[in-house]
Amino acid sequence: MASSPSYRHIAARQGEAARAYAVLARDYARDRPFTAGIVFLLFVLACTRLFSGETVDAPLVGRKWWWEPRWLTRTRFFSNGWAIMGAAYDKYKDTAFVVQRSDADIVMLSNRCIDELRNMPEEKLSAIEAHTRNFGGPYTTIDMAIESNLHTRAVQQSLNPNIAKFHAPMEDELSWALVNYTKHISGSHSSKSSSSNLWHVTDVEDLLLNLIAHISARIFVGLPLCRHEDWIRINKACTINVFEVALTLRGVPRFLKPFYPLVACMIPGWWRLHENISTAKRLAMPMVFEHLQAKKSGGLKDPPLNLLTWMVDAAMNPTEADPAKIAHRQILLGIGSIYTTKLALVHICYDYCAYPQYLAELREEVEEALTESGTWDRATLDKMVKLESFMSESQRMNPPNLIAFNRIVKTPLTLHNGLHLPANTQIGVAAAHIQKDPDNFFEPDRFDPWRYYQSRQHPGEERKHRFAMTDLNHVHFGHGKFACPGRQLALTDIKMTAAALLLNFDMRFKEGSKRPRNISVHEMVFPEPGSVVEFRRRAVRQGVPALGVDISI
Numbered sequence: 102m103a104s105s106p107s108y109r110h111i112a113a114r115q116g117e118a119a120r121a122y123a124v125l126a127r128d129y130a131r132d133r134p135f136t137a138g139i140v141f142l143l144f145v146l147a148c149t150r151l152f153s154g155e156t157v158d159a160p161l162v163g164r165k166w167w168w169e170p171r172w173l174t175r176t177r178f179f180s181n182g183w184a185i186m187g188a189a190y191d192k193y194k195d196t197a198f199v200v201q202r203s204d205a206d207i208v209m210l211s212n213r214c215i216d217e218l219r220n221m222p223e224e225k226l227s228a229i230e231a232h233t234r235n236f237g238g239p240y241t242t243i244d245m246a247i248e249s250n251l252h253t254r255a256v257q258q259s260l261n262p263n264i265a266k267f268h269a270p271m272e273d274e275l276s277w278a279l280v281n282y283t284k285h286i287s288g289s290h291s292s293k294s295s296s297s298n299l300w301h302v303t304d305v306e307d308l309l310l311n312l313i314a315h316i317s318a319r320i321f322v323g324l325p326l327c328r329h330e331d332w333i334r335i336n337k338a339c340t341i342n343v344f345e346v347a348l349t350l351r352g353v354p355r356f357l358k359p360f361y362p363l364v365a366c367m368i369p370g371w372w373r374l375h376e377n378i379s380t381a382k383r384l385a386m387p388m389v390f391e392h393l394q395a396k397k398s399g400g401l402k403d404p405p406l407n408l409l410t411w412m413v414d415a416a417m418n419p420t421e422a423d424p425a426k427i428a429h430r431q432i433l434l435g436i437g438s439i440y441t442t443k444l445a446l447v448h449i450c451y452d453y454c455a456y457p458q459y460l461a462e463l464r465e466e467v468e469e470a471l472t473e474s475g476t477w478d479r480a481t482l483d484k485m486v487k488l489e490s491f492m493s494e495s496q497r498m499n500p501p502n503l504i505a506f507n508r509i510v511k512t513p514l515t516l517h518n519g520l521h522l523p524a525n526t527q528i529g530v531a532a533a534h535i536q537k538d539p540d541n542f543f544e545p546d547r548f549d550p551w552r553y554y555q556s557r558q559h560p561g562e563e564r565k566h567r568f569a570m571t572d573l574n575h576v577h578f579g580h581g582k583f584a585c586p587g588r589q590l591a592l593t594d595i596k597m598t599a600a601a602l603l604l605n606f607d608m609r610f611k612e613g614s615k616r617p618r619n620i621s622v623h624e625m626v627f628p629e630p631g632s633v634v635e636f637r638r639r640a641v642r643q644g645v646p647a648l649g650v651d652i653s654i
């Protein structure tokens with residue numbers, strides 16, 4: 102071919118030039134090793150930035166310098182997520198921005214985009230896949246939720262329509278748990294005399310975790326299993342174990358993915374989680390068999406009131422009906438519900454201590470509602486509107502999470518504002534910052550316990566502004582088709598427990614202690630450990646149906 106010699110000629114000249122540059126670089130590096138090192142480092146950093154594969158047309162946030170390598174920005178998000186998201190939200194709240202977590206880039210959308218996305222089917226926009234990726238996937242067994250949504254269906258179709266029936270068992274369980282876990286507070290819970298003027302240091306995290314673990318267990322598996330020491334232990338532990346595995350794996354570079362199975366089983370939480378699951382199977386499978394046997398023999402007049410047997414009845418195929426998997430799903434339910442509910446109550450308790458000026462009004466409302474009806478039923482709890490407002494405000498000021506509406510885009514999407522989201526993009530909205538935005542809330546940094554109560558006083562709004570309702574500015578339970586199915590239960594659990602605490606105890610921070618600030622670890626938000634709370638038993642007013650005590654004046 103006529104052109105071959107000229108190609109060879111050009112290639113030879115390029116080779117010569119490359120060799121010459123290499124010699125130049127070698128000599129330069131020998132004469133000025135330090136400067137050469139810096140130039141090389143900058144070259145590598147520039148390449149990392151240029152070939153970083155940004156696929157969504159939105160600014161990357163969290164970087165201090167434009168040439169900063171991604172791993173550094175990602176590492177910074179570990180403990181600075183709150184500040185990074187706050188600065189980005191102020192700048193880009195009406196458009197979009199990308200936060201870089203150690204394991205994923207998350208495109209944060211304006212909450213105005215939720216309406217066009219909230220009812221999209223799982224095949225187009227997957228909530229469960231996002232939760233699975235966020236929390237360790239196969240390494241925490243969370244991916245079982247992708248195989249089937251049996252536990253979600255059981256909550257939506259069986260638990261929620263029957264929630265009123267659960268008030269009596271929940272009341273009974275809370276009463277039992279209060280007696281058993283607050284004995285130290287007055288010496289003897291049944292004493293009428295007494296030490297009720299003594300303040301006792303109380304680990305609120307631990308107390309509330311025990312109370313919620315019991316109430317949840319009563320609903321999920323009923324008596325007698327809900328009082329089994331091992332059942333309570335595994336349900337309290339499983340969320341922490343999942344966090345440990347998921348957060349550790351988030352920190353392992355993605356190119357080591359083939360080694361994740363090996364890394365996972367080097368994490369102590371992985372072993373503990375698997376112990377939790379096998380204990381769940383050992384304890385719950387006999388209940389499944391018993392229920393199946395009772396159904397077969399036709400001896401089941403009153404179906405048991407618990408989620409486990411409802412799951413057995415709702416199973417639609419052999420995989421769903423597998424007794425081991427049904428028992429395992431109890432752990433999934435525990436992970437989704439116990440820690441989140443406890444966290445909301447811990448914040449309420451801290452707010453009781455931080456704002457004691459509101460407690461008399463709250464107690465009056467609770468006592469009045471209970472005295473009128475004599476029971477803790479749904480109608481009575483519904484009357485506690487100020488308490489519910491306090492709960493919502495506590496959640497607004499102390500969000501459980503920086504990011505909500507976590508989704509994975511399954512088929513490419515273009516939003517109304519023209520933003521294109523390729524398949525496999527992870528998206529979310531800035532749940533915490535939306536609630537601190539002065540465009541959404543009047544004086545958002547002020548704790549106003551009656552904020553939601555007052556909104557409900559407007560004509561036509563009496564049934565709105567409820568704790569478990571979601572809208573574009575309230576997304577801590579998600580919003581739309583895949584919003585948390587257990588939020589009615591969360592409302593009941595939290596309200597009942599928050600009211601019982603008000604009736605039975607005075608609460609305050611120990612001298613020198615104050616309300617903890619909130620800290621973020623990745624997108625998760627917690628109260629900073631270290632604050633000390635004291636409880637003192639109160640005498641419950643005559644005529645009020647007390648829970649967990651028999652001290653009355």
Ligand code: HEM
Nearest residue numbers: 228253437438441442445577578579580583584585587591
């Ligand atoms: C304050 C307490 C709670 C909070 C803040 C909370 C929050 C959430 C959030 C943000 C989601 C994801 C929603 C979305 O993708 O848009 C979710 C899902 C879920 N929650 Fe809750 N939750 C709470 C209590 C509960 C309780 C008590 C249950 C008990 C049954 C529960 C069961 C579930 C389940 C099963 C899912 C998965 C839904 C699915 O697979 O589509 N949650 N929750």
